[in-house]
Amino acid sequence: MKPWLHGRKPGDRRVRVERPHAPYFRYAGPGLLVAREAASRPRTPAGRAIARVRGMLFGRPLSIHEEITERLSKKKALAIFSSDPISSSAYATEEILRVLVLAGAGALLLSLPIAIAIAVLLAVVAISYRQIVQAYPSGGGDYAVARRNLPAIGSLVVAAALLLDYVMTVAVSTASAAEQVISAVPALADGKVVLGVGSIALITLGNMRGLRESGNIFALPTYLFVGSALTMIAIGVFRIVINGEGAAPAEPLPGAPEIPQAVGVLLIIRAFASGSVALTGTEAVANGVPAFNPPEARNAAATLAVVAALLAVLFIGITFVASSFGVLPVDEPVRRTVISQVAAIAFGNGSIGFYLFQTFTALILFLAANTSYNAFPRLAAILARDGYMPRQFSFRGDRLAFTSGIVVLSLVAIALLVAFGGDTHALIPLYSVGVFAAFTIGQSGMIVHWLRERPVGWKPRLAINLLGCAMTGSVAVVVLIAKAPASLLVGVIIPALVLMMLFINRQYRASAQHLAVAPDVVIPAPHREERVIVPVPGITRAVVQAVNVGRSIAPDVQAVLISDEPEEAAAIKQRWERQLPEVPLVIVESPYRALVGPMLAYLDVLDRTWPADREQPITFVVIPEYVARRWWERVLYNQSANRLRRVLIGRPHTVVVNVPYRREEEAQAEATT
């Protein structure tokens, strides 16, 4: 006998296979098994086929132990974590230009200094995150910082802001990807929303089927985009600096006001706030520290620095070329993105280089959207563990847990995409406010952290986080005000999410309290009497099986037939007494043709007939079921059984027992006897 088989009495000779658990479990001590991968392997042929294909494409699933041992090299980590931040260079320049263009074409030259200022902000934020990475090397980013340093409400606001951030990453990235496609192929202009929704559907499907960010496939688009974007900037800079091309920079349009003086400070601030969408995604590295090769914190910090530097170069470079050539956002007749116009200038409009670059841009945006499909379920799982989200989000490895997160993420992103007509520019305020709110609270958490811990050299670090907090907070407020109607939605969404999480938490805490067992009471075996009721529709194999299961639970078994056809019922009763003489059958005629009501009433009557001086017995209601093998069979069978179960679930002293009847099983049984 194997010691892990607890339920057996010593000397019991039941064990016949030498190590029957071996394929599924590793024996790890008395009463302790560790599941192997095979234990959660799909059991249907179709499921196994899908798993095989997935294994070939993405490698086999990783256990929590392996996840820790399989670390990312800096090169791979760079590709995986940078698609989100770097892809924002595809639309950030355009956001600046869209504000400045309001002050006339001349004001566009201000875009370069504004881009440089945003790069400075990026540096501050990156250094702040470097400090977060070093202080919280176990990952979790802003949520971890807020949770450990701020009151609960702070961490919930961050969590809500991050959930919104992930949704917006999907919506904005797919919208922008669609616009890049349209900029290259204007004929598709009418299908913008369809393109965006289609992309989300594709990513959803991929993730449902187990697509993950492992594999080199995911590194490729990042490198292709970065490489071609750097080439594009180099060509542009070469033509401006060496060839002296580009729109004459200092030549104001006739009648346009003088440049800097006329442009209000307010406009510059708004342009700065709009362009700071370039920073979205910077938080990704801080969330994934444990995935790096040791020393984790140092490698993550180095990666973060490289990502930030790359992003700064791309952003400033694209802005420089765009403003030098006088590129303006084009909406009519079809949207042409600024980055696509820059690509057309650098590679030549309609050239292979142009189309390739647009493809790479769309691909990295697509990839950026995909990162949310990892981050959203992960954060949802953490929140579920902490009791702030429904529990089904927490079992990460199970198909269903991811499915819940993926479906919620996709549906909300699609709703936003459709509501905003697939317009990147319209979606971005929501995105920026959410991201900068998370930044700000994360930084304030770090401020509390430094004030509390005061390690060696804490003062300059505090100063950086103070600066970061002030700057990101200002950006959040400016965007909130400047993009007022749309951005204020955030002021509804985040509080609503926080309230929902608080509500869920209160429920779970209340139920945990209700369910709590005093920790030192020894719980004795019960001595309750038992009664078995089998609702039957007639005499079938399923009924016979259920009656027999009932008889094996307790000797007191009654079958009950609810019928609105008295003659039929009488015939069944006669046959029953002949075939199942040991089990009494009660006929309940139901002239009102109801089924559930009379059944409940009958159980109530049984309860009332029980002597008052004895505790009520447990009533086992044994329901025969016919196992549906296909989806449409569920419509045809067991509807009454399901209805009865739903009603009985609320009845005291009552336990519902489902006895499924399977055709194959019985056929086997027959063949052997």
Place this chain on the structure above:
Amino acid sequence: MKPWLHGRKPGDRRVRVERPHAPYFRYAGPGLLVAREAASRPRTPAGRAIARVRGMLFGRPLSIHEEITERLSKKKALAIFSSDPISSSAYATEEILRVLVLAGAGALLLSLPIAIAIAVLLAVVAISYRQIVQAYPSGGGDYAVARRNLPAIGSLVVAAALLLDYVMTVAVSTASAAEQVISAVPALADGKVVLGVGSIALITLGNMRGLRESGNIFALPTYLFVGSALTMIAIGVFRIVINGEGAAPAEPLPGAPEIPQAVGVLLIIRAFASGSVALTGTEAVANGVPAFNPPEARNAAATLAVVAALLAVLFIGITFVASSFGVLPVDEPVRRTVISQVAAIAFGNGSIGFYLFQTFTALILFLAANTSYNAFPRLAAILARDGYMPRQFSFRGDRLAFTSGIVVLSLVAIALLVAFGGDTHALIPLYSVGVFAAFTIGQSGMIVHWLRERPVGWKPRLAINLLGCAMTGSVAVVVLIAKAPASLLVGVIIPALVLMMLFINRQYRASAQHLAVAPDVVIPAPHREERVIVPVPGITRAVVQAVNVGRSIAPDVQAVLISDEPEEAAAIKQRWERQLPEVPLVIVESPYRALVGPMLAYLDVLDRTWPADREQPITFVVIPEYVARRWWERVLYNQSANRLRRVLIGRPHTVVVNVPYRREEEAQAEATT
């Protein structure tokens, strides 16, 4: 001891209440109870309040016995069965005019002879139904005739045609009611579809809440409409015959062709076929024969004759007035129905009489739509009994059964209404083809009936049914061809419904065969061993309760904890061994974070360790559940339990036991101990 309490051994003193079953059941012999109304009475306060209101409005529910004793007087039957046929006079004239207008205004005068020809057809159909009523006095109409005289496929085609008929009655009647409202209040023109869908929603709600055709409320609109329509016709005829008013009948438009010669025979046939929509609803009486006072057949036949005569008078009268005054269907700027124009002529446009008449017309159409909400679930229940529809349609008295029928009916009717833009004229071809197909097959059933039975005087009866069959069949074919694109839908819908019913029937027959028990085998008590597995998430009251239920099922009980946090699991195990020392706990670590897979794998391992020479034991998987009291609690709790149950339902030798934990129950238990 009461003899109906079967499960008790003699001498058992458990019975403490004298007649505990009395409020719910009537004792009708050993092992036989008859449910009283109270047994299916709602158990929640809200449910009881609704039942009280419903009782005040519509009387208490009737049992099958009472339904038979509560017969309808001819006067009430007339009101109840006539709303459907008589309401068709609100749109039948218009259908004729819409065809004739194609041949010029002069051709409109043909409408009167065509209406008279349709009235002759109506007489033939009514006499045919009179014969059906006398031959099949137990009701069921065309379906009953077809089922007894034709091959199965014939009765299924009739059933499909009738189901379509009921759906179309709802769609056409509400569409026409909306058009009557718009004819009186043109400002509502844009809301036509909304009005129609709103009406359907209202009727649905009423029927969901238990609205039935009982009560004098339902007789009123019929009498109001018939009375005011007869008045309207009388005024019109008076003005034409006595005052000599009306458009000069014989005066052709200048340049228009001479009237009858130029109008093709084809056009006349098409106008005849279009106008024969007046006959829809005539089948209603034949379906409801058992509801009449005895002698049922005679009273039903008399009622049928009165309904047909009334309909003929209204239809011919409205057509006469309309054609004499040269009324034409108006579509622009807003639809004005022919009947509303006739009302405007008779009562004066904008007069109170006009508005009252339009209200009555809309009301009787509304009522006609409502009749389908009784007929559709009734036919669905009959089909379900015969195994051609899912079983949940068959328990008529239960809320859910009606709900299924009502929801299906409403959804399909709304879909058709929206698809056809709420246009009565566009919907009518579908309606006519369905109804006339049912007529035709019903008549052919009667032909077979006479040929087979050959009672005294069968030959003239056969002749009538032959004539009816030929005429209704011709109309069905003409409408099918004349309204080709739309009407051909029927050729898709009816075969699809028939195939669905055949498919369902095949499934039920196959499963009945699989489940059949040889009728004379005495089934012995089982001697299978038992094993109880309790999946637990930790130590809670719900878990303790489930473990105790498990212990009362069988002595071999094991708890299994699937965990992805080894330390937490170890702590739980320690506590478990202290508090529940008699029940072994197996920890299954799940490094892949899966829940269901390892559980299934563990059960498989247990099966494999069972000795090969002994039959596999029944495995009871006892799942603790936390009872959701509100809908949102279902999202928060038991998701894992539900998932596990769904997976285990397909496992051999496995029985799932749901042990619900209720807060109130435990609180009580605590208070008493």
